[in-house]
Amino acid sequence: MTEAGVYYCRRIYMDKTSHTSELIEKYIKGECTKEELEKVLPILENSHHDLNIRSILHQKWEEENKHCDKEDVNLTTVLNNIHHLINLEEGHWRNKDRGFRIIYRTFIRIAAILFVPLLIAGIWYYISSQSPYLGTDAWITINSPLGSRIKTTLPDSTVVWQNGGSTIQYPRDYTKRNRQVKMDGEAFFEVTSDKLHPFYVVSNDLRIKVTGTMFNVSSYPDDNYTSVVLAEGKVFVEKTGFSYELDSGNEFCFFKNTGRSTVKQVDVEKLTSWKDGKLIFRNDPLSEVAKRLSRWYNVEIELKDDTGALLNHPFTMTIEYETLPQVLNYLTKAAPLKYTLETIEREGENSLSRYKYIITPVKQTN
Numbered sequence: 001m002t003e004a005g006v007y008y009c010r011r012i013y014m015d016k017t018s019h020t021s022e023l024i025e026k027y028i029k030g031e032c033t034k035e036e037l038e039k040v041l042p043i044l045e046n047s048h049h050d051l052n053i054r055s056i057l058h059q060k061w062e063e064e065n066k067h068c069d070k071e072d073v074n075l076t077t078v079l080n081n082i083h084h085l086i087n088l089e090e091g092h093w094r095n096k097d098r099g100f101r102i103i104y105r106t107f108i109r110i111a112a113i114l115f116v117p118l119l120i121a122g123i124w125y126y127i128s129s130q131s132p133y134l135g136t137d138a139w140i141t142i143n144s145p146l147g148s149r150i151k152t153t154l155p156d157s158t159v160v161w162q163n164g165g166s167t168i169q170y171p172r173d174y175t176k177r178n179r180q181v182k183m184d185g186e187a188f189f190e191v192t193s194d195k196l197h198p199f200y201v202v203s204n205d206l207r208i209k210v211t212g213t214m215f216n217v218s219s220y221p222d223d224n225y226t227s228v229v230l231a232e233g234k235v236f237v238e239k240t241g242f243s244y245e246l247d248s249g250n251e252f253c254f255f256k257n258t259g260r261s262t263v264k265q266v267d268v269e270k271l272t273s274w275k276d277g278k279l280i281f282r283n284d285p286l287s288e289v290a291k292r293l294s295r296w297y298n299v300e301i302e303l304k305d306d307t308g309a310l311l312n313h314p315f316t317m318t319i320e321y322e323t324l325p326q327v328l329n330y331l332t333k334a335a336p337l338k339y340t341l342e343t344i345e346r347e348g349e350n351s352l353s354r355y356k357y358i359i360t361p362v363k364q365t366n
Helices: 003-029 036-045 051-066 073-094 099-114 118-128 268-276 288-299 325-333
Strands: 137-143 150-153 159-162 166-171 182-192 201-205 208-209 214-219 225-232 234-239 242-247 249-257 261-265 279-285 301-305 313-318 337-344 354-361
Touching: 003 036, 003 279, 051 182, 137 150, 137 279, 159 166, 182 268, 201 214, 201 261, 208 214, 208 225, 225 242, 225 268, 234 249, 268 279, 279 288, 288 301, 288 313, 288 325, 313 325, 325 337, 325 354
Parallel strands: 182 201, 301 354
Antiparallel strands: 137 166, 150 159, 159 182, 166 182, 182 214, 201 208, 208 234, 214 225, 225 249, 234 242, 249 261, 279 313, 337 354
16 A cells, blocks of 8 residues: 555544544533434443443543542442342333434443543433332342342441342342342452441342451353352351351352252352453363353354363453454364354344354364
8 A cells, every 4th residue: 555545544534533532522511412422322332342432431531530639539439329229210211212212222231331520410300300109119239230230338337249141139118127138240349347237149049148357259041049248257158958157268159950059169269350351261261251252242242162171162262352253262272163243133223233243163174
């Protein structure tokens, strides 16, 4: 390509990047027209595929962060309040038109992942200005969408991190005498110490009893086990007929299909690093890697291998800022496999596209 051609291509790329940045800024400020909204939503929905978009979003966050007085604004508390209110209002918005629900879900996802102060303030103001919650539910529910992580502080200052695709519920009348949480998915708990009033987590017929400690519970509906990993302190895992006291650094695993349970020493950092924005794999089979990547990036990953050897191939890596294509490219270099990308058909005109990655073995030639 000639020097003039290179300059022309670079100019087009810079203009496109500038236009995308302007669209995102208008979206954050709530100034997008209907036509601009239709353009920017797919960009944000698929931002994990594009390093340039991730860079723009990070830049916007840094710009807004400079204007915030951290001593006066507790962003964590603001976000926690938003999640509480969003979940209280969720039933009300189910009756809204489909197009609005898509925008609404996107707002939630961005608030959970990007943590942009202006966006948080916008959501808070908009939802607060609508009709207040009038229900009489006994439990407050907080949902964490796939591809996100949510941090919530309960009324007793217990902190809960939710991994993507998780749900926690706690009583509306949560007090020191009623410290309990129900959950599905995965969550890390940092429980405020109170020896006189234990804290309980209930998941899949297991009850975890603690007075003050840090531990991780994984109990996704599509997994055949419930896992409790103790990072610090002691917990009691209870089920009809038995109670087990777990020591720090150990994992209690209950298998749903057989009713059996095991206890073993584990790498706590590896199993809890997700709450700090990292995925750590240490000789984990591809089947486990694919499942965790699917939840982490909110995409469908299908493994196609007639022999089954591909499913058990071990991988060791740490993921922090990488996009999914970067991770998959690493896998193709570390093992004889390849992947293809398919677009899943939209359910309706206003729905957003989803993607499926298909991983297959590469046939070896003699």
